[in-house]
Every structure is written in structure tokens, then in C-alpha cells.
Amino acid sequence: MTDATSQGAARPRTSLTAADKRTQRRNAAEKRFRLYGLAAIGAGMFFLVVLLSSIIGNGIGAFQQTFIEVPVYLDPAKLDKNGNRDPAEMAKVSTFGYNPLIQDSLYQLVQDKGIATEYEDGGDMKALISASAAAQLRDRVLANPDLVGETVEFEILAASRVDGYLKDRVTRDSITEDKNIDAGHLDLVDALLEDGTVHKSFNLAFITGSDASESRPEQAGLGVSMLGSLFMMLVVLFLALPIGVAASIYLEEFAPQNKFTDFIEVNISNLAAVPSIVFGILGLAAFIQFAHLPQSAPLVGGLTLTLMTLPTIVISTRASLKAVPPSIRDAALGVGASKMQSVFHHVLPLAMPGILTGTIIGLAQALGETAPLLLIGMVGYIATNYPDGIISGFMSPNSAMPAQIYEWAKRADPAYYERAWGGIIILLVFLLVMNVIAIVLRRKFERRW
Amino acid sequence: MQSVKLAASALAIAAVSASAAAARDNVQVAGSSTVLPYASIVAEAFGENFDFPTPVVESGGSSAGLKRFCEGVGENTIDIANASRAIREKEIKACADAGVTDIIEVRIGYDGIVFASQKTGPEFTAFEPADIYNALAAEVLVDGEMTANPYTTWAEFNGDLPDVEIAAFIPGTKHGTREVFEEKVLLQGCEDTGAMEAMMAGGMSEDDAEGACMAVRTDGKSVDIDGDYTETLARIDSNPNGIxxxxxxxxxxxxxxxxxxxxxxxQPTTESIAAGEYPVSRPLFFYIKKAHIGVIPGLKEYAEFFVADEIAGPDGPLANYGLVSDPELAETQSKVADEEVMGSNM
Structure with a gap:
């Protein structure tokens, strides 16, 4: 039998230096596989670059804003008819009473500078000025009634169309059918831009400010909803971390292995995969309709997100508890520690970096979550007032960063589109910081056995 | 143990602060996403000019808002529902069942519904209701017979329209806009083309025929948009033939x-809608729970401020944004001032 084969088909001659066909094929296959891998990574990197550059390209404009510097004459005849300088009395003049003052002052400014314009009175200047200017003026005057009668220099926001013109979002072609602004207004802007009355500068209000209505996107900021997110994360941290860690320690270290604990385990894994909107429905039913907690409150948002984050924390905590070698427990028990002492004195400290990392990743996930917030009333025109204190921070209506971004993205004015992208940049920075903290913690404290 | 204590104390804090929140001091509004921009403009100006906190305005659609409105009376229910259509009998009944009996209806003005396409796309410049009906209805009249809609391009039934594939993006059924679209465009087109008559001649009752008129084709030529207008705009942006x-x-x-x-x-403009010439317009409303007036601070002031001349009048910020102001605004103002509830003058 062996003779027959060795004689029939001669064994192919092989050389150690030149690869035969089969080896060549195998080598080629390996090379191809490496290329596939490289291509996959390349594609991933490509999409990342596209994503980041489109986010930054679209959103960076939100960090700059156009302002107009205009001296406003605070006419006593309009603002304080009785001349008492009594803030309570002067509060009766609404922002609508302040609008003409600003418009006339701007018109006067244009006249003084000798800029040729087709417009004939202050009313035509409306298109240049943000609707927020009147409120800014009114607040300043009510806080300091003695200003009435004087001419005060104000730095007011320019209207969103003007801002868009400076950012090349609005062009002379695009406004031909726009009834909010005319080409004449843009000529004025060009002239005022030259002497510095109109200028673009860093927009701190975008980071610290509150949401604004649809008619004045130039005023909108993310600050209040950032606080909303902060209070929600506090709730999540102080509920999900202790509950999650307690549950995992019990399951991992104390619970007997039986059908019941298996059942719980399977359910925890399932919960981690449940779509987040489901937690929103649960939150609505349990916290608002049953427990009568207030709608739109960060407390409810935090509780709902806690439910969503718990499985993540439980799973990562159990994994890091499991990674602590049994020899540590045996040694602790061997020198006479109780089970609880061995867990809290030895196992838990060693598992801590893993637990913290899991918690931070869970928090980052919760921070970027919008869907559950839709159902508990945190999406809308909400984040307009700063909370008065800690309690009101948890209880009074607020939004959250991702919910605010979502809300901006669906508004009609194109200026909100830019702000939505700008909001994404801020949100990404937060997520990046949280992930970096998680990585640093892991690198610094994690022990390998 | 420590963590258990932590959890327990956190729960306790939650419980304490929950009872502290019993006194709600801001007005809560929810409902139509069409009314949302107007309501947010008013809420913002209200917060600036009064000592009350800025009201909270949520969207979600007219039906969703009215459903929440009708959940009952109390501080954890909303005070005002915005709606882009009038409240239905069924909803009034649901409200009454939950104890919401005195409802004040406030009409804030009118809104036009327009058909628009990509600026550089095909020449969609003039429509008749019949065109929209022929393009989008489930069944249309062809050669005197009702058949499943056979048209694939606009030019097939109207030579004046561009010869491009039909692709329309219409509001989904949860939007109040859909109702107006069905009644003022599809139904009108159905009557104009004679399809309605043909259906009734074929033995259908008037109600059934109306229902059949408003049925939209489901072969993908007409797409329901459940999101907001921004979503429709994105669809139009990526589809030059889209309406x-x-x-x-x-x-x-x-x-x-x-x-x-x-x-x-x-041409749809605020003027042609105010004059009643443009056919596809609808009134916008908000509904107030009378039981909440006097309980929730600022509620009545907000409602009065909303319909004030300087806000909802022809030169106010709402008209500036696109609202067609109501010629009978003065009547609405006195209605709000007197807290006149629905059904009291019928």
C-alpha cells in the first residue's frame, strides 16, 4: 500500500527556501486577511474623521456670535412717565416699550456715522436687532433706575439673519424671498462692520445661557440644560452606584447558586439590552403617574436613567469582582476574617477600579440618552430658568443636554441647526472627559494577576 | 452596609423633595408642535415681563397634548393644551370623565398649510386640490371607474405639471395638520374630480365615500412623516422631485x-390667509383648565398675555413669525378675561 503510493504519485519535491504552491496560497490568504483588517480599521478611521470634521465644521460657528454696540438714549418720557424712578412703577413698561428706543438709537447711530441708507426710521432697523435686546435693556434699567435719562452704551445681540450673514450662512441670494431681512439691511451691516460697530466675538452665552424661543436663536445657550444633566447624573450616581454594587456583591459573593439566582442573572443581562425608550415608558408610569413626582424634573429623569444604567453597572461590577483571584478570598478567610470582612477589606478595594470604570461608562451612556426623556416631559421649550438652589435643581422643570440638542435640531430657523451642532461638540467634550477619566483610573489602579 | 445606607438616604431625600414640590409655581403647557413656536415666543416674553417663572412648553402633537390635558385636575397635570385643531367631542367626554369639566377655548390665530418643493427642483408652482388627490389618493377616478391609483408621474393626469415621479411627504396621522390636509385638500380634490359622486353612485354612503376619499395610497409614493417639519425638509433636500x-x-x-x-x-401669504382666499388654512387653539386658574400662579396672566394685541396682533412677534392674526382677537381677549368656558354660550 505504502509502496504503491510512493511509486504512483511522486511526492512533490519541497524546498526550504522557495515556498511551494500550498504555502504560497496560505501566505497569500494571511496577507489578504491582514489587508481586510487594515481596510476595516481604515474605513472606521475614515468615518470618524468625516463625523468629527462635519460636527466641528457645522458647529464651531455657534461659539462665535455677532454683537452690535449701540448707545441707547433711555427716554424718561417713555420709561418713567411719573419721574419717580420707582422700579415697581417702571416695571409696567414691558419689553415692547423698549423696542422703539433701541431701534431709534440704532437709526440715529447710522445717521451720525453718515452711512447712506434707504431706510427712514427706527422701525426699519428691526431686522438687525435681536428680540432679546429689549429684555436686556429692561433688566439693566430696572436694576438701576437712575440710568433713565442718560445715554448708555449697550452691546446687544444682532438678529440671527445678520449673524448668519457674517458666518456665510445667509447670502444675498438666499434672502431674496426672506421677509425677515432685505439686501438694504445687509448693506448697512457691511458698513457697520467696517467701523467695528458690528463685530463677531466669542459667545460665552452659548455655554452658560438658557434656551430661547424660536424667534431668537441668537440668544439660545446650553447652560441651563447642562445643569439639568448634572443634577440627573447626581441622581444616577447616588442611586445606581450603591444599588448596583450592593446587588453585584450579593450575587457574586453571597448568593447560593440555584435556579432563582440564575433567573435573576439572565434578567439582568436582558435588561442591559432593553431599548432605552422602554425605560422612559416605565419612568412615566412609575414615577409620574403612580408616584406623582413632578413632570420635566431632573429627579424623575435621573430615576429613569438610573433604571437604565443599573444593569450596566451590575454587569461590570460582577465582572471586576470575578477578576479578583479566589486566593485573595481564601487567604482572608484563612487568617480568620468573616466572609463580609474578606469582601469589604480585600475583594472590593481590588475590584474598585473596574467598578468605577463601569460606573463612568454607564454615566456617560446615560448622559447622552434622549429617548427616555421624551416621555417624561424633558424635551420642549423648558430650560429657560436657572434653578434657585439644590432642591429646585432636582425638582423644577429642566431639560438635558442631548434633549436640548434634539429640540434645537427640529426648530424651523436654520440658525438653530448650527446651535444643535455646537451643542453636540460640548456634549462630545463631556463624554470624552468622562471616558478619559475611566481610562486613567483603569491604567493607574488596575492590578493584573 | 454603607452603600445600603446611602441608597436609603437617597430615597429619603427623593421622598422629602417630592412633597416639597407639591406647590408648582410655573405654568405647564403641552401639545401641538405647530403651536409650540408661538407658545415658546409668548412664554419667553412672559417670563421677561412678569415676575412669574417662564412657563414650560412641551410638544408632542395636538392629540397627545389633549390626552394629557384630559388626564385630570391637579398639580401634576398640565394646565394648557396647545392644539392645531379644535377639541373633539370624544376628547371633551374623556376630559369630563376625568373631572376636567370647565375648559376655556382660546383661538390664537390662523396657520396656512403650504406645498413646497426643492428650490432648484422641477417646476411645481401651481397645484389644485384635484392634482394632489390624483397623485396621493388610494383610489382615483379613471375613465369613469374607480381604480387603485395607477399614476406614477404628475404629468400623467395634468400635463401642466412636471413629468417626474410622484414623491410626497405628508404629515403623519398624529399631527393635527393631517386632518386639515385630508379635509381641505384630499376631500376637496375628490369632489372636484367627480370621484366622490362616482363612489356615491356606486352605492356608497356619504360617510363611507368621504372616508375613501381621504385614504392615502400605500405603495410608497406618499410617505407619512411622524416627526417635525425639519424631517420633511430633510427628505425634500435629498429628493429633488419631492413635494x-x-x-x-x-x-x-x-x-x-x-x-x-x-x-x-x-399664493400662500399671511395676507391671503387672513382674507380667507388661500383655501388650506386652519385655526390654532389652546385650551385652559379653568380649575387651575387661581391655583397655578400666572396661568390667567399668561393666557391674557398670549392674546394681547402686542403679542398676537397683526404687528406682534407671533405675526412676525408667521401666525395669521385673528380678526376677532378682541372677542377672544374678552373671553379669556371673563374665563368663559366651552358650551356656556351655546
Missing amino acids: GVFGLAFYENNTDKLKVATMGGV
Whole structure:
């Protein structure tokens, strides 16, 4: 039998230096596989670059804003008819009473500078000025009634169309059918831009400010909803971390292995995969309709997100508890520690970096979550007032960063589109910081056995 | 143990602060996404000019808002529902069942619904209701017979329209806009083309025929948009042949991307809608729970401020944004001032 084969088909001659066909094929296959891998990574990197550059390209404009510097004459005849300088009395003049003052002052400014314009009175200047200017003026005057009668220099926001013109979002072609602004207004802007009355500068209000209505996107900021997110994360941290860690320690270290604990385990894994909107429905039913907690409150948002984050924390905590070698427990028990002492004195400290990392990743996930917030009333025109204190921070209506971004993205004015992208940049920075903290913690404290 | 204590104390804090929140001091509003921009403009100005906190305005659609409105009376229910259509009998009944009996209806003005397409796309400049009906209905009249809609391009039934594939993006059924679209465009087109008559001649009752008129084709030529107008705009942006249904205010904010078509030969503008010439318009409302007036601070002031001349009048910020102001605003103002509830003057 062996003779027959060795004689029939001669064994192919092989050389150690030149690869035969089969080896060549195998080598080629390996090379191809490496290329596939490289291509996959390349594609991933490509999409990342596209994503980041489109986010930054679209959103960076939100960090700059156009302002107009205009001296406003605070006419006593309009603002304080009785001349008492009594803030309570002067509060009766609404922002609508302040609008003409600003418009006339701007018109006067244009006249003084000798800029040729087709417009004939202050009313035509409306298109240049943000609707927020009147409120800014009114607040300043009510806080300091003695200003009435004087001419005060104000730095007011320019209207969103003007801002868009400076950012090349609005062009002379695009406004031909726009009834909010005319080409004449843009000529004025060009002239005022030259002497510095109109200028673009860093927009701190975008980071610290509150949401604004649809008619004045130039005023909108993310600050209040950032606080909303902060209070929600506090709730999540102080509920999900202790509950999650307690549950995992019990399951991992104390619970007997039986059908019941298996059942719980399977359910925890399932919960981690449940779509987040489901937690929103649960939150609505349990916290608002049953427990009568207030709608739109960060407390409810935090509780709902806690439910969503718990499985993540439980799973990562159990994994890091499991990674602590049994020899540590045996040694602790061997020198006479109780089970609880061995867990809290030895196992838990060693598992801590893993637990913290899991918690931070869970928090980052919760921070970027919008869907559950839709159902508990945190999406809308909400984040307009700063909370008065800690309690009101948890209880009074607020939004959250991702919910605010979502809300901006669906508004009609194109200026909100830019702000939505700008909001994404801020949100990404937060997520990046949280992930970096998680990585640093892991690198610094994690022990390998 | 420590963690258990922590959890327990956190729960306790939650419980304490929950009872502290019993006194709600801000007005809560929810409902139509068409009314949301107007309501947010008013809420903002209200917060600036009064000592009350700025009201909270949520969207979600007219039906969703009215459903929440009718959940009952109390501080954890909303005070005002915005709606882009009048409240239905069924909803009034649901409200009454939950104890919400005295409802004040406030009409804030009118809104136009426009048909727009990509600015550089095909020449969609003039529509008749019949065109929309022929393009979008489930069944149309062809050679005197009702058949499943056979048309694939606009030019097939109207030579004046571009010879391009039909692709329309219309509001989904949860939007109040859909109802107006069905009643003022599809139904009108159904009557104009004679399809309605043909159906009734074929033995259908009037109600059934109306229902059949408003049925939209389901072969993918007409797409329901459940999101907001921004979603419709994105669809139009990526589809040069697409026709979208928008609110007038939304169109006016996006004139650089969209071109609007006339309906029945009338250009949609605030003037033509106020004059009643443009056929596809509808009133916008909000509904107040009378039981909450005096309990929730600022509620009545907000309602009065909303319909004040300087806000909802022809020169106010709402008209500036695209609302067609109500010629009978004075009547509405006195209605709010007197807290006149629905059904009291019928």
C-alpha cells in the first residue's frame, strides 16, 4: 500500500527556501486577511474623521456670535412717565416699550456715522436687532433706575439673519424671498462692520445661557440644560452606584447558586439590552403617574436613567469582582476574617477600579440618552430658568443636554441647526472627559494577576 | 452596609423633595408642535415681563397634548393644551370623565398649510386640490371607474405639471395638520374630480365615500412623516422631485431652500390667509383648565398675555413669525378675561 503510493504519485519535491504552491496560497490568504483588517480599521478611521470634521465644521460657528454696540438714549418720557424712578412703577413698561428706543438709537447711530441708507426710521432697523435686546435693556434699567435719562452704551445681540450673514450662512441670494431681512439691511451691516460697530466675538452665552424661543436663536445657550444633566447624573450616581454594587456583591459573593439566582442573572443581562425608550415608558408610569413626582424634573429623569444604567453597572461590577483571584478570598478567610470582612477589606478595594470604570461608562451612556426623556416631559421649550438652589435643581422643570440638542435640531430657523451642532461638540467634550477619566483610573489602579 | 445606607438616604431625600414640590409655581403647557413656536415666543416674553417663572412648553402633537390635558385636575397635570385643531367631542367626554369639566377655548390665530418643493427642483408652482388627490389618493377616478391609483408621474393626469415621479411627504396621522390636509385638500380634490359622486353612485354612503376619499395610497409614493417639519425638509433636500407639506411659518423661515406652490391659484401669504382666499388654512387653539386658574400662579396672566394685541396682533412677534392674526382677537381677549368656558354660550 505504502509502496504503491510512493511509486504512483511522486511526492512533490519541497524546498526550504522557495515556498511551494500550498504555502504560497496560505501566505497569500494571511496577507489578504491582514489587508481586510487594515481596510476595516481604515474605513472606521475614515468615518470618524468625516463625523468629527462635519460636527466641528457645522458647529464651531455657534461659539462665535455677532454683537452690535449701540448707545441707547433711555427716554424718561417713555420709561418713567411719573419721574419717580420707582422700579415697581417702571416695571409696567414691558419689553415692547423698549423696542422703539433701541431701534431709534440704532437709526440715529447710522445717521451720525453718515452711512447712506434707504431706510427712514427706527422701525426699519428691526431686522438687525435681536428680540432679546429689549429684555436686556429692561433688566439693566430696572436694576438701576437712575440710568433713565442718560445715554448708555449697550452691546446687544444682532438678529440671527445678520449673524448668519457674517458666518456665510445667509447670502444675498438666499434672502431674496426672506421677509425677515432685505439686501438694504445687509448693506448697512457691511458698513457697520467696517467701523467695528458690528463685530463677531466669542459667545460665552452659548455655554452658560438658557434656551430661547424660536424667534431668537441668537440668544439660545446650553447652560441651563447642562445643569439639568448634572443634577440627573447626581441622581444616577447616588442611586445606581450603591444599588448596583450592593446587588453585584450579593450575587457574586453571597448568593447560593440555584435556579432563582440564575433567573435573576439572565434578567439582568436582558435588561442591559432593553431599548432605552422602554425605560422612559416605565419612568412615566412609575414615577409620574403612580408616584406623582413632578413632570420635566431632573429627579424623575435621573430615576429613569438610573433604571437604565443599573444593569450596566451590575454587569461590570460582577465582572471586576470575578477578576479578583479566589486566593485573595481564601487567604482572608484563612487568617480568620468573616466572609463580609474578606469582601469589604480585600475583594472590593481590588475590584474598585473596574467598578468605577463601569460606573463612568454607564454615566456617560446615560448622559447622552434622549429617548427616555421624551416621555417624561424633558424635551420642549423648558430650560429657560436657572434653578434657585439644590432642591429646585432636582425638582423644577429642566431639560438635558442631548434633549436640548434634539429640540434645537427640529426648530424651523436654520440658525438653530448650527446651535444643535455646537451643542453636540460640548456634549462630545463631556463624554470624552468622562471616558478619559475611566481610562486613567483603569491604567493607574488596575492590578493584573 | 454603607452603600445600603446611602441608597436609603437617597430615597429619603427623593421622598422629602417630592412633597416639597407639591406647590408648582410655573405654568405647564403641552401639545401641538405647530403651536409650540408661538407658545415658546409668548412664554419667553412672559417670563421677561412678569415676575412669574417662564412657563414650560412641551410638544408632542395636538392629540397627545389633549390626552394629557384630559388626564385630570391637579398639580401634576398640565394646565394648557396647545392644539392645531379644535377639541373633539370624544376628547371633551374623556376630559369630563376625568373631572376636567370647565375648559376655556382660546383661538390664537390662523396657520396656512403650504406645498413646497426643492428650490432648484422641477417646476411645481401651481397645484389644485384635484392634482394632489390624483397623485396621493388610494383610489382615483379613471375613465369613469374607480381604480387603485395607477399614476406614477404628475404629468400623467395634468400635463401642466412636471413629468417626474410622484414623491410626497405628508404629515403623519398624529399631527393635527393631517386632518386639515385630508379635509381641505384630499376631500376637496375628490369632489372636484367627480370621484366622490362616482363612489356615491356606486352605492356608497356619504360617510363611507368621504372616508375613501381621504385614504392615502400605500405603495410608497406618499410617505407619512411622524416627526417635525425639519424631517420633511430633510427628505425634500435629498429628493429633488419631492413635494412636502409644511406650515406657512416654517416655509417662511426656510425660503432659501424651498419654493412654494400656489393652491387653487392663490399664493400662500399671511395676507391671503387672513382674507380667507388661500383655501388650506386652519385655526390654532389652546385650551385652559379653568380649575387651575387661581391655583397655578400666572396661568390667567399668561393666557391674557398670549392674546394681547402686542403679542398676537397683526404687528406682534407671533405675526412676525408667521401666525395669521385673528380678526376677532378682541372677542377672544374678552373671553379669556371673563374665563368663559366651552358650551356656556351655546
